[in-house]
Amino acid sequence: MPDNSAALLREPRGALVVDRVPVPVPAEDEVVVRVRAAAVNPVDWVIQGTGPVTYRWLRTPAVLGSDVAGEVVAVGSGVTRFAVGDRVVGLATGTDRGRDPVHEGAFQEHTALLERLTAAVPDDVPLEQAAVLPLGxxxxxxxxxxxxxxxxxxxxxxxxxxxxxxxxxxxxxxxxxxxxxxxxxxxxxxxxxxxxxxxxxxxxxxxxxxxxxxxxxxxxxxxxxxxxxxxxxxxxxxxxxxxxxxxxxxxxxxxxxxxxxxxxxxxxxxxxxxxxxxxxxxxxxxxxxxxxxxxxxxxxxxxxxxxxVWGSSLRDDDLGPELWGRVLPEGLADGSIRPMPEPLVVGHGPGAVQGAIDRQRAGVSARKVVVTL
Ligand SMILES: NC(=O)c1ccc[n+]([C@@H]2O[C@H](COP(=O)([O-])OP(=O)(O)OC[C@H]3O[C@@H](n4cnc5c(N)ncnc54)[C@H](OP(=O)(O)O)[C@@H]3O)[C@@H](O)[C@H]2O)c1
The missing domain is CATH 3.40.50.720 (NAD(P)-binding Rossmann-like Domain)
Incomplete structure (x- = not known):
């Protein structure tokens, strides 16, 4: 079993610390991904800073982050669209109500993703570029x-x-x-x-x-x-x-x-x-x-x-599979959808995530803050 290093929110409103967490085991409808790039969204510092009020359901320890790009290392028994080794991008929804925020979160080396919120990344699209896509x-x-x-x-x-x-x-x-x-x-x-x-x-x-x-x-x-x-x-x-x-x-x-x-x-x-x-x-x-x-x-x-709007609500309706199973993979493959904004890679490894969140909060202009892992 490989190690899994994460940027962990150990307690509400704490700073992220690097720690080891279990490598996720995929449920029937999930893939497990070796994360190579994770992007930061404003919601990450909102959860970290105001979670006890705005995300009252969130239990700690938690792994934050929605935007994941990497390689598939394991697939659940019901997965049909992906195999081990595939390059993918997907939306992690672990911080949503009723989800598991350690099993499914972007800021760690391995995460689970729902197959229906995951798309293939064409070979000519770098993973740090693809990572800007999911929550946006x-x-x-x-x-x-x-x-x-x-x-x-x-x-x-x-x-x-x-x-x-x-x-x-x-x-x-x-x-x-x-x-x-x-x-x-x-x-x-x-x-x-x-x-x-x-x-x-x-x-x-x-x-x-x-x-x-x-x-x-x-x-x-x-x-x-x-x-x-x-x-x-x-x-x-x-x-x-x-x-x-x-x-x-x-x-x-x-x-x-x-x-x-x-x-x-x-x-x-x-x-x-x-x-x-x-x-x-x-x-x-x-x-x-x-x-x-x-x-x-x-x-x-x-x-x-x-x-x-609640950006991850497509997890539970027909839009999720349509967007992630058809519109995004087809658009990425034929170039009609560009993963934008351009990534701003600010560091490498789970230890770089807190700085990346702080960088996003300080303000960006047409750039997406990304950490490679
Ligand atoms: N409800 C949800 O589920 C959900 C999900 C994701 C994001 N959001 C929210 O959606 C908003 C955008 O998020 P994001 O991640 O896309 O943001 P972002 O990329 O971090 O936004 C930065 C951009 O804001 C633009 N901006 C500055 N002043 C503006 C103004 N007066 N009006 C409009 N844009 C302005 C800037 O454009 P210029 O540099 O060109 O001025 C800058 O490029 C945030 O409020 C975020 O919290 C909500």
Missing amino acids: ASTAACALFQPKHLGLPLPGAADAPSDRSGVVVVWGGSTSVGMNAVQLARAAGYAVVSTASPRNAATVRSLGAEVVVDHGSPTAVDDLVAGVAGRPVVGAVALGTTSTAACIEVLRRTGGTALAMASTPVSLDRIAGRRRLFPAMLPVFTRLGLATLALTLRARRAGIRAAF
Whole structure:
């Protein structure tokens, strides 16, 4: 049995420490992967810093991390799509309610992944590049395709439009989720109008956005409405703390009625790093609750259906197998889906993970922080 070294969260809100944990044994519907690259998401520092409030179900010790790329070393008895030695990328959901956060977590040398949330990586795509994909692509797909959100037909579906007459608004096209949303919306047959800083506009355009406006500009909402140019808007995906208010305004002025909200309207950054969570969290959560209520009411008054996205919820519906079993592997193989944003490899080994999480929290621009393992 090989060793398994992990970046372990031993107690709530503690620093990650390198420790040995068991090599997972795959369940019937799982593969076990020798992780070669793991990417960091904002949710990793949110869980580490605020878990006792925001992820109350999470027990420690836990291995954080959602984004995994590596090689399959064992397969469960029911697995049909993968064999030992395959290069794969997948979404680890161990920190979700009811899952096992040591068996399934990115920041360790070996992890289990559900077959239905795993895709093959083509030989010409480096694993540190592939690792940027899982939570970004999954969250974008939930926002665009789940009936609760925009409910669009998937790329390649019989009812997918062919003429790009419908428009998807993606506020935050240069975020990790946004870059995936732009590509997936475009692949599904829609025109995309989006936002980014001027330095990232060309990148977001290269992924398929027709119009990219500066989300820092005071005229950003007007510019997006102009970019829609009177066409039917099938919905908006809101990424970033100010995005929901802006998207409500764009939808109100363009007649769109579906809004997928992926970000809280108040950042948890200010409390995540505090030595004590109480009482610093009280004003932050009060503002968060009030802002969410106000935005929900504003959306309802404008006839907009708005709901929060949970990026790993596709584990339990038909979207997971469709995205991971068809859309992503086909898109990666033919080059129509690029694993974006570009990886920013900041270190190697479980001992580098805490620094990588801190680096993500300090802020990135169109890059995904990655650790190789
Ligand atoms: N609900 C879920 O399940 C779920 C899952 C994943 C992520 N999220 C949330 O989705 C958001 C994006 O996550 P991520 O990992 O994709 O983020 P990320 O890649 O870390 O986001 C960094 C990007 O934010 C952009 N940004 C800065 N100011 C902005 C603004 N005013 N409006 C829009 N974008 C702005 C920056 O673009 P420029 O440099 O071009 O300005 C930067 O590239 C976060 O709030 C995250 O918590 C939610």
